Amino acid sequence: MVTIDDIARIAGVSNTTVSNVIHGKTKRVSQKTIEKIQQIIDDHGYVPNMSARALASSSSKVVALINHLDPQKSGNFLEDPFHSAFIGAVEQTLRESGYYLMIRTIINCDDLRAFLRNWNVDGLFLTGVFQEEDIYSTLSSLETPVVLIDSYLEDYNQMINIGLHDFEGAYLATQYLIENGHTKIAFACPPMRKGGVVVKRLEGYKKALEDHQIPFKSELIFEREFSTSGTTELGTMIAKREDITAIFATADVMAAGIMAGIQKSGKKVPDDFSIVGFDDINWCRMTHPMLTSVHQDANIKGEIAADYMMKLLEGEVIQKKSVILPVSLSVRDSVRKL
Amino acid sequence: MVTIDDIARIAGVSNTTVSNVIHGKTKRVSQKTIEKIQQIIDDHGYVPNMSARALASSSSKVVALINHLDPQKSGNFLEDPFHSAFIGAVEQTLRESGYYLMIRTIINCDDLRAFLRNWNVDGLFLTGVFQEEDIYSTLSSLETPVVLIDSYLEDYNQMINIGLHDFEGAYLATQYLIENGHTKIAFACPPMRKGGVVVKRLEGYKKALEDHQIPFKSELIFEREFSTSGTTELGTMIAKREDITAIFATADVMAAGIMAGIQKSGKKVPDDFSIVGFDDINWCRMTHPMLTSVHQDANIKGEIAADYMMKLLEGEVIQKKSVILPVSLSVRDSVRKL
């Protein structure tokens, strides 16, 4: 393995000079030397050792994306297509700027703390909301930049958040159903967590109902884990209900499952039940009928999240405490006009 | 940040002793001291610094999952649900054994080489096949354990491969269609690559035809990128063909897209066209009709891949050069008996 000292020896200079060249501290080195050293580096295929660099500078060029594993339900967090597409986009953007992405599932705060000490990660993405208060206090006491994704926890707004117009999205979806003559609209979502997107989406749903003088009924709210079996079952259940003509689901994964359940029960979408999903993943175009869904873009979201991370890593002070991405409605065939 | 030296000082021993305790080299330390040191470690929340450890021992506890980015088509590799579920499972298993997963997209061999030198990664997963020969020669010259996923490159079989009965899977699917009276069976796949799974699946398809005296027709082979738009388009095209009654697609993503295209054209599945997919991802149960598909399990595959990696990392010599996982057919509603 060729080291910085090897390069220095070959070039007949000190390793500091080589280090300066590598880091573009061009004031300290003459043009001639720069070129010579650069040539030698290229010739020998020298690449700095990240561990050594991390040790010496306590900066590792690693950004971690933390995923919180709910102890009870040990699901595979990459099973949600939107989420994994988002992660792919983050990796791509980070890579282009010379950073590395580490993916880490943590199960509690100690786990997180240990991880942070283990690796001097330069930055942290946190997706979703965590139940434990101590995680956020741990994080906000850190000097490490943290980018939250989809968090509505106001107390910790010293960390930047990349979010979405969840309220508006839900409003849009509900309003669209109402405009199509629906008044008996169910709301399907995964278990709500304080500070999570679902809460906001529920607000949007409620507001749309209210604005159209439709009374809110709590028996039309369905909280379910978004496993395939669970949502399909929910669909078969809904299929029997006379007091429902439309469903707004806060994730396409759920919407599709519910749709499958309804169809399995011999009912039709959109003839018997209308459905609107959320996220507008590719699969919306592959269901039959194609799913109408609130659109958000995983690639753009990932790119923006990574861009902000880069800015923070470069020491830029960002006033903005959150970036809220726009939503729109992708109208397809899963809603019928009553 | 509390270091090993801090612990040593507090315990009144040398850091070597602490190190020995941490690594369970219990022969060298008395029981009393072990307990005392362990206590101090716990009390102070000491966690070893991975960079320092990696530097000193040239082993980093990091396993990288390498993804090859095709220069022309810059897709997001995490958009395929099967693949991302697989990665999620790998991370989970590695984590439970104290390893860390880094995800890295590489664009060529230099990129890979630089990455490997940068980080002394302990192990490497390679998913899919790479075009460049030099990548494999680079890898096989390494001391680093490499686990290939879904590779049929025989020349480099010093690396273990976690694969699937692709031939059998395709045979099963095709045979099932034939048993249901189909003889005009199209084969839809992403662009074939030497050593990739698609080649094997094509063989299985051909063999099934042959065994049932159905002539193979090359005009029924459709190679397409598996973007949503591309496959939907393929579906609308197929919808017009009189010489096709069934389609076997080598990925559910494609099958679903084709199905959407067919339905968009006003034709019905399975009434007008029967379809069988491959992978049996969750979404197969969410299409309408539900998609019949060749089943493989992403979680099990990920777990097994990670398990073999662990064994290799622990220095175990594995005779087996490949693990071939079984397939089965998940029969649902997308095939009609003619």
Add this chain to the structure above:
DNA sequence: AGAATTGAGTTTAACGCTTAACCCATGACC
């Protein structure tokens, strides 16, 4: 002309951990 600045480097300690090579009692063995 002397002081101050600049350019182009070098020296050296430090980052936190591992590990080979020592050290020194104590007890066992013949």
Add this chain to the structure above:
DNA sequence: GGTCATGGGTTAAGCGTTAAACTCAATTCT
């Protein structure tokens, strides 16, 4: 009673980089 193994440690070098502090000439300022 001297030799050997063994248990329970310690010392110190080294992993590859960074960065603060230093050096030493040449130039600029006043």
